[in-house]
Amino acid sequence: MNAYKRRQFVSTAVISAVCGSLIPALSRAMATKLNPTDPAAAALGYIENATKVDTKKYPAYKTGQNCASCALIMLQYSPYRPCKLFPKNVVNANGWCSAWVKNTQR
Ligand code: SF4
Incomplete structure (x- = not known):
């Protein structure tokens, strides 16, 4: 060669x-943004703004929890990111759902 x-x-x-x-x-x-009315998203109470979580419906929610601090979100530097729970969509970094898991790596 x-x-x-x-x-x-x-x-x-x-x-x-x-x-x-x-x-x-x-x-x-x-990927398309996850629609909060999507049946799977709605079942977990996904919303685009974690500060608007219905704390009566989700009493486990604590201020400061959001998709950006969740262990299931991937990629760190974009407003909409892939989530392991919703592989066909991207979720808002400021969003939240009841499957939130504290990311201990960040
Ligand atoms: S699992 Fe985590 S990253 Fe995915 S939508 Fe729920 S809170 Fe957001």
Whole structure:
């Protein structure tokens, strides 16, 4: 393999590796926002603004809980992020649902 072909091979391999890791992340980021009226979301009381949680209905809710502080959310730096519980959608980082689990890693 001459130098040109080797360089071309390495470039192709690097581009493939970058695209292979970026495309799934981008597709998750472009997923539709979870609708609070979606049956699965509604069953868990998902709302886009955690400060509006109905504390009579969800007495376990504590101020400061939101999707951004939940162990089930993925990616840290976007307003809407993938959640392990709702894999086809993204959730609002300021949202909340009754499945909230404290993230002890952050
Ligand atoms: S499981 Fe966590 S990240 Fe997902 S919607 Fe509920 S509170 Fe938000």
